[in-house]
Amino acid sequence: MVRHKSKILCEFGDFQTPVTLALEATNVVNRLGVSPRSVLEPTCGRGAFLLAACQVFSQVNKFVGVDISTEHLSYLKERVAAEKYSAPIEIINGDFFNLNWSDIINTLAEPLLIIGNPPWVTSSELGLLKSSNLPQKSNFQGKSGYDALTGKSNFDISEWMLLKHLEWLKERTGIIAMLCKTSVARKILTHVWQYKQKVIRAQIYRIDTLKNFNASVDACFFVLLIGDGSLSNTCEIFEDLSAQKPSHVIGYQDNILVSNVIDYKRWSHLRETNSVYIWRSGLKHDCSNVMELEQEGDKFRNGYGNVFSLEQDWVYPLLKSSDVGNSRTSTCRKYVLVTQRYIGEDTTHLKLDAPKVWDYLQNYREYLSKRSSSIYRNRPEFSIFGVGKYTFAPWKVAISGFYKALNFVQVDPIDGQPVVFDDTVYFLSCRSKSEASFLAALLNSQPAKEFLESMIFWSDKRPITIELLKRLNLRALAQVLGKEEEYNGYALSNYYQKSSILPLSQHSRYETSPINSPQSPNSL
Structure with a gap:
């Protein structure tokens, strides 16, 4: 308006x-x-x-x-x-x-x-x-947990x-x-x-x-x-x-x-029940001037124009919704400081593990402490959200939540580092380039697009959501497209490997085979 x-x-x-x-x-x-x-x-x-x-x-x-x-x-x-x-x-x-x-x-x-x-x-x-000029506060929409905390109760x-x-x-x-x-x-x-x-x-x-x-x-x-x-x-x-x-x-x-009853009924057998693949949203930090950086040689400039030397293991290529929506994924304009490997992780270890990052965060402690969202209350200092082992997957398939098109893009590592997204991007984590390519092809197929579009209202501010994406059964889609055997190979590998966490120090050591041993130290 x-x-x-x-x-x-x-x-x-x-x-x-x-x-x-x-x-x-x-x-x-x-x-x-x-x-x-x-x-x-x-x-x-x-x-x-x-x-x-x-x-x-x-x-x-x-x-x-x-x-x-x-x-x-x-x-x-x-x-x-x-x-x-x-x-x-x-x-x-x-x-x-x-x-x-x-x-x-x-x-x-x-x-x-x-x-x-x-x-x-x-x-x-x-x-x-x-x-x-407001009604008495009540949870009349029935929102709970993360949805209520991050503003979906608005x-x-x-x-x-x-x-x-x-x-x-x-x-x-x-x-x-x-x-x-x-x-x-x-x-x-x-x-x-x-x-x-x-x-x-x-x-x-x-x-x-x-x-x-x-x-x-x-x-x-x-x-x-x-x-x-x-x-x-x-x-x-x-x-x-x-x-x-x-x-x-x-x-x-x-x-x-x-939004389209006829198309929905035609493809209703593609409805999801449960899945090995889980849709995730990108990183949420609510302090772009501090957390988002531009690279200058071996240093980084923040939104306030100040340049710092930071440990590379904690700074990752960042793609935003506009990058993903326009398929600009081979290079990045910005980088993002990732302070945690999982939600709720204690950040005080950075003092020893990444002293330059720790000193940088101390310089901007006041800005980070003033983040208004209630999700940061009673959390470790410098906390972020939308972070987990999936964040550090070497390959991903991503889509913008804002762009008015069903365009799923394969995202490869940039300069040997996994790419991180902002929180308006949704993605699946993959363990190999071939897996990402396979999933992107499935998602960009006509049956997938017709089914998803039958539930999309394009006039919405964010027409594509995780709730929408997770309704699509990738296994059923692979069956329709005659790709079930290939899907099962990737899904089986993903199922056995998804419980392992890839250490930050191992991000450059990627496994390119679509199916890996459950004992692989590089598994996700």
């Missing part, structure tokens, strides 16, 4: 809906043939949707608009007084997160239309503003609000019709289908946010029909508000949201 111009705009996600857009969207609801008896706009602002509903739905016997801004509500009251609508319109000044909504909902006859444009702002953005305020709307209609009939980010709509659909809530029809209509809000974000008009009847497990996607027929249908299959 474009930069917000004020703290108030940031804090309340306050993008007032153009009157023409509100009217066009409300007419979409009218075309569905449901006649609401009550209309509620829970974050009404200047009331664009409330007033549009007054024009479109003549049979409604009560309209209610609620907002936290007295300025917006003063404007709305003036509009209501000027138009002299026949149906009663109740305007309430209140904070969405502190109102007793049951008292309001209980006064509204059904079918109840809940319509509007909730705030387009996330919980983390509000946290940075030290805003109180959520859009509109997501929380839409879940509340579903609660309000749990024992009632009605329609939820909201402008929101398309990613939020998909999260709500997943929740609805996962918990078998009584949604009998779902629709997403794309909207032009640049035209209507001067914002660059993928957003939609999201409609849920709630009532008695057969539960829906699909959602119709329309290219715009005027479209009469859907362009395609997304759905819920095998407990996941899929």
